Amino acid sequence: MASLVRTAFRKDLFLGKVAIVTGGGTGIGRAITKELAELGCRVVIASRKRETLESAAAEINHTLSKDVGGAALPPLRVFPFQCNIRSEEQVEALMKYAVEKHGRIDYLVNNGGGQFMSPVSEISAKGWHAVIDTNLTGTFYCLKHAYHAWMKDHGGSIVNIIVDMVKGFPGMAHTGAARAGVENLTKSMALEWSPSKIRINCIAPGVIYSETAAANYPDPETFNRSLHIIPARRLGCPEEVSGAVCFLLSPAAAYITGCTIPVDGGQGIYRSPWVIQDHEGFPVELHSEVALPPKGEATEPGPSEFLFKALAELYKSKL
Numbered sequence: 001m002a003s004l005v006r007t008a009f010r011k012d013l014f015l016g017k018v019a020i021v022t023g024g025g026t027g028i029g030r031a032i033t034k035e036l037a038e039l040g041c042r043v044v045i046a047s048r049k050r051e052t053l054e055s056a057a058a059e060i061n062h063t064l065s066k067d068v069g070g071a072a073l074p075p076l077r078v079f080p081f082q083c084n085i086r087s088e089e090q091v092e093a094l095m096k097y098a099v100e101k102h103g104r105i106d107y108l109v110n111n112g113g114g115q116f117m118s119p120v121s122e123i124s125a126k127g128w129h130a131v132i133d134t135n136l137t138g139t140f141y142c143l144k145h146a147y148h149a150w151m152k153d154h155g156g157s158i159v160n161i162i163v164d165m166v167k168g169f170p171g172m173a174h175t176g177a178a179r180a181g182v183e184n185l186t187k188s189m190a191l192e193w194s195p196s197k198i199r200i201n202c203i204a205p206g207v208i209y210s211e212t213a214a215a216n217y218p219d220p221e222t223f224n225r226s227l228h229i230i231p232a233r234r235l236g237c238p239e240e241v242s243g244a245v246c247f248l249l250s251p252a253a254a255y256i257t258g259c260t261i262p263v264d265g266g267q268g269i270y271r272s273p274w275v276i277q278d279h280e281g282f283p284v285e286l287h288s289e290v291a292l293p294p295k296g297e298a299t300e301p302g303p304s305e306f307l308f309k310a311l312a313e314l315y316k317s318k319l
């Protein structure tokens, strides 16, 4: 007798579907692209570096399963498209390309983005705008143009990759602000676009290791220095983010919209990485009936501010 169990988790889950993954050639985006394509999806990967996209598409296409359950799959399922998400014109062209060449846009994964470490007092206006334009405005352009090009009339599912910024994001405040903006935008879109049958959610990764991600930080040990704030006591892998993205895109998540799923080994509910430099304490400005006991010494290992000053010096010395 045939099984009566119906599950979304099957090898041809995304067969016949088309996805756009920004930043799909490296790190987390590459893992998402591989998993979607392995499950039958055609995936347009979009970012600034054409060679990175082309080699990623070729490598992934080469490794994909050729058939599922004996039925042949299209051999080429990953397609590169050069696009800087900071340009509305280029984003519009990306959506047009996806619809004209691939016929539809079922899924959009806003993964492309990034930032640099700096205390907020040292972020230049140009650096601030670069991060906001990339992570917040770039996401807005992708959402808006995927909507107009396809999803408004046909529905779809969207995942925005943000960061773990529940406790603020000292040391990378520009990206914390941008991603908090994306999270709120997600809630607004979930409501405004529900009549179009569009679902939209966020994934908030913790510290996810890949060579390309780590290359943006001062030294190879930067990510490992976060281990003490991660209850899982290891870094995350890109594939662990990808699984959650595929779930949110899939019919298994058909009743989920406007939410954020952390993929962070418990980091979000644990301690902040930021260390407060010891100081004499805020002045007591109200008359109080109690006298506070004398302040002991703070026991935290050392002020993060020093680390960021050193990083700023390092960055300047490389210019």
Ligand SMILES: CCCCCCC/C=C/C(=O)SCCNC(=O)CCNC(=O)[C@H](O)C(C)(C)COP(=O)(O)OP(=O)(O)OC[C@H]1O[C@@H](n2cnc3c(N)ncnc32)[C@H](O)[C@@H]1OP(=O)(O)O
Pocket: 113, 114, 115, 116, 117, 118, 124, 126, 127, 128, 130, 131, 134, 163, 206, 207, 208, 212, 213, 214, 216, 217, 222, 223, 226, 315
């Ligand atoms: C402590 C644990 C660490 C774990 C962290 C875990 C959380 C998050 C992890 C990740 O997100 S990993 C992924 C990282 N990947 C990226 O960041 C890739 C993409 N990033 C970028 O492309 C850049 O960071 C960017 C700033 C978003 C864009 O750079 P781009 O060069 O295209 O911008 P420009 O328009 O040229 O302007 C750059 C402007 O920005 C300032 N700036 C850039 N880098 C630094 C830096 N390292 N330090 C200080 N300031 C920086 C600067 O003002 C630049 O202008 P100019 O000085 O060049 O005129």
Ligand SMILES: NC(=O)C1=CN([C@@H]2O[C@H](COP(=O)(O)OP(=O)(O)OC[C@H]3O[C@@H](n4cnc5c(N)ncnc54)[C@H](OP(=O)(O)O)[C@@H]3O)[C@@H](O)[C@H]2O)C=CC1
Pocket: 022, 023, 024, 025, 026, 027, 028, 029, 046, 047, 048, 049, 050, 052, 083, 084, 085, 086, 111, 112, 113, 114, 115, 134, 138, 161, 162, 163, 164, 204, 205, 206, 207, 208, 209, 210, 212, 213, 216
């Ligand atoms: N790794 C981690 O620990 C965490 C990562 N994240 C976020 O996850 C996402 C993926 O990061 P990850 O894979 O780790 O790191 P990567 O550095 O490997 O990926 C960043 C990707 O974004 C693309 N990108 C950057 N700027 C633009 C732009 N202006 N237009 C189009 N594409 C752009 C890059 O491609 P190209 O250079 O070709 O443009 C690259 O593929 C990012 O948004 C990141 O901030 C969030 C939390 C933690």
